[in-house]
Amino acid sequence: MFLRWMKKLVRNPILLFFSLFQPIIFLLLFTQLFSSFGVLLGVNYTLFATAGIVLQNAFSSAFQSGTAIVDDIKSGFLAKILATPASRASILLGRLLSDAFRVFAQSLIILVLAYGLGVFPATGILGYILILVTVAFFGLAWSGISLALGLRTKSAETVFGIAGTLTFPLLFMSTALMKPELMPTWMQNVSAYNPISFAVNAIRDLIMTGYVWNSFSQAYGVISLIAVLTLGATLYEFRKVVS
Amino acid sequence: MPAVQVENLVKTYGDGTQAVKGISFKVDEGEFFGFLGPNGAGKSTTIKILTTLLRKTSGLANVAGHDIEHDPQKVRKLIGVQMQDTVIDEDLTGRENLILQGHLHQMHGQELKERVNTLLKIVDLEDASDKRSAYYSGGMKKRLDLASTLVHRPKILFLDEPTTGLDPQSRATVWSYLKELNQEGITIFITTQYLEEVDRLCRRLAILDHGEIVAQGSPSEMKSEIGADRITLGFENGNPEAGALKDKAKQVLGNLGGITEVVDSDEGIVIYAKNGGFLVPDIVRAFDGAGIKLASIGVSSPTLDDVFLKHTGRRIRPEEIDKSRASGMFGRRRR
Numbered sequence: 102m103f104l105r106w107m108k109k110l111v112r113n114p115i116l117l118f119f120s121l122f123q124p125i126i127f128l129l130l131f132t133q134l135f136s137s138f139g140v141l142l143g144v145n146y147t148l149f150a151t152a153g154i155v156l157q158n159a160f161s162s163a164f165q166s167g168t169a170i171v172d173d174i175k176s177g178f179l180a181k182i183l184a185t186p187a188s189r190a191s192i193l194l195g196r197l198l199s200d201a202f203r204v205f206a207q208s209l210i211i212l213v214l215a216y217g218l219g220v221f222p223a224t225g226i227l228g229y230i231l232i233l234v235t236v237a238f239f240g241l242a243w244s245g246i247s248l249a250l251g252l253r254t255k256s257a258e259t260v261f262g263i264a265g266t267l268t269f270p271l272l273f274m275s276t277a278l279m280k281p282e283l284m285p286t287w288m289q290n291v292s293a294y295n296p297i298s299f300a301v302n303a304i305r306d307l308i309m310t311g312y313v314w315n316s317f318s319q320a321y322g323v324i325s326l327i328a329v330l331t332l333g334a335t336l337y338e339f340r341k342v343v344s
Numbered sequence: 345m346p347a348v349q350v351e352n353l354v355k356t357y358g359d360g361t362q363a364v365k366g367i368s369f370k371v372d373e374g375e376f377f378g379f380l381g382p383n384g385a386g387k388s389t390t391i392k393i394l395t396t397l398l399r400k401t402s403g404l405a406n407v408a409g410h411d412i413e414h415d416p417q418k419v420r421k422l423i424g425v426q427m428q429d430t431v432i433d434e435d436l437t438g439r440e441n442l443i444l445q446g447h448l449h450q451m452h453g454q455e456l457k458e459r460v461n462t463l464l465k466i467v468d469l470e471d472a473s474d475k476r477s478a479y480y481s482g483g484m485k486k487r488l489d490l491a492s493t494l495v496h497r498p499k500i501l502f503l504d505e506p507t508t509g510l511d512p513q514s515r516a517t518v519w520s521y522l523k524e525l526n527q528e529g530i531t532i533f534i535t536t537q538y539l540e541e542v543d544r545l546c547r548r549l550a551i552l553d554h555g556e557i558v559a560q561g562s563p564s565e566m567k568s569e570i571g572a573d574r575i576t577l578g579f580e581n582g583n584p585e586a587g588a589l590k591d592k593a594k595q596v597l598g599n600l601g602g603i604t605e606v607v608d609s610d611e612g613i614v615i616y617a618k619n620g621g622f623l624v625p626d627i628v629r630a631f632d633g634a635g636i637k638l639a640s641i642g643v644s645s646p647t648l649d650d651v652f653l654k655h656t657g658r659r660i661r662p663e664e665i666d667k668s669r670a671s672g673m674f675g676r677r678r679r
Contacts, residue, residue, distance in 0.1 A: 105444055109435040177431040184395045184425040185496075186417050187448040 105198035124158035154276025163243035164264035167251030204240030245331025252338035346502030353403035424493035435476035483514030573620030578640035
């Protein structure tokens with residue numbers, strides 16, 4: 102199943118390209134447009150924003166998972182698979198792993214481009230690996246939400262709609278593109294509990310500071326929690342579809 | 345041991361609709377079994393239950409000797425399922441589709457490779473096997489779909505309208521594959537709208553209507569049950585008084601003996617009568633006397649179409665139902 106999704110991905114280069122298009126635009130334009138923020142924040146903004154952009158990509162990419170499963174339900178492909186003795190878990194796992202892998206590959210491309218703009222993590226090569234693994238894990242956790250939504254609503258439009266509505270508020274009300282000190286107080290509060298912030302902080306530390314055990318463990322705690330919740334929901338919805 | 349055994353199977357959906365209302369039937373091993381019914385009769389629901397895709401509400405169902413609820417995995421290993429819509433992954437090539445299906449059945453390596461090659465040869469897709477299936481024609485996709493249900497050498501094949509939407513040539517090809525498969529010993533359980541093929545290939549069939557089995561038996565048994573020949577009367581085309589003419593004709597027919605039933609049809613009137621051939625001179629004479637001109641008259645022994653019509657009150661093809669409904673509306677407006 103994992104192989105199937107990977108092959109589909111490679112066979113649809115246009116989709117792959119466009120899903121990368123947005124983060125690349127972000128990377129090239131945002132960092133230029135807001136470079137004076139850097140002065141305000143007292144940092145190099147390109148360095149600062151890379152973490153946010155990598156995560157934004159993981160976030161929106163993960164939401165495609167739900168639309169793919171809707172396609173499979175509608176076309177009857179899921180039913181066809183379910184009529185085989187393939188284990189139910191491997192059907193979901195194949196999809197989730199391929200999502201994680203895709204986010205991994207996309208993030209790598211973004212990081213390479215960012216390197217061209219002078220972004221090199223303070224933690225070096227090992228930092229790169231840690232960043233990619235963290236982002237992939239983050240993508241996996243969120244694709245669970247989208248899968249659960251897809252299974253529940255059986256409508257690609259709904260999944261897209263919810264994804265679109267969620268992405269920007271969650272992104273802007275996080276530390277992805279801005280330091281909390283410069284946000285209004287209420288937004289600081291939201292941002293402090295925003296799961297994206299935790300992941301962003303961990304990755305940003307890896308890029309800008311070095312190994313910060315605190316932010317790293319917090320991020321993994323939060324992502325694990327999300328993963329458990331979303332995968333639980335996915336499993337629950339999947340059982341309902343199957344029966 | 346029967347291939348499929350169903351007793352008092354009931355399926356009630358969450359919203360209270362009873363799709364299947366306690367049906368019982370048996371399919372023997374190696375049988376070619378037709379499962380017919382109008383749209384919405386509960387055919388697809390029954391197939392989904394038997395293929396472990398849907399949970400039954402109550403009753404018993406055994407497939408390939410295993411209870412579908414207690415041993416779904418064992419059932420899945422022994423069945424092949426083809427859905428109503430063609431289900432293949434169009435981003436993958438024909439070969440990759442078959443290999444994927446093999447993996448899902450825990451087949452690997454050389455064994456799978458050889459099996460896939462054999463199947464590609466059987467369904468005549470060798471040349472196109474490494475092309476993306478998105479570029480296949482409708483008939484090729486259907487053949488690939490059929491091949492993908494055979495990768496793991498199933499004992500029983502469930503087919504939900506495998507030839508609907510295909511051109512006559514592709515349809516004939518699919519049916520001939522099915523015939524060969526059946527001759528190799530695979531039990532075939534099929535729903536279809538093509539009664540001529542059912543008549544030719546199915547050893548037995550069941551007709552489902554409103555979630556209940558209204559008739560079952562062999563095609564010849566069912567046809568002889570009708571107990572009457574069919575006489576088709578056609579009137580001149582484009583006659584503005586066709587409606588009046590029909591009414592008059594029916595009146596005349598009412599005075600004749602030996603007629604079982606008179607039914608309106610698109611072309612004119614259909615009469616069911618025992619020994620129809622002997623009745624023809626009487627009809628012609630009576631119509632002559634009444635001054636009714638006939639364009640055509642034909643006698644045929646009953647077909648499965650008649651069997652279906654008798655048990656469900658409907659014809660099997662949806663387009664035919666639509667046609668008769670449209671002409672009915674037109675007639676009313678004229679009056």
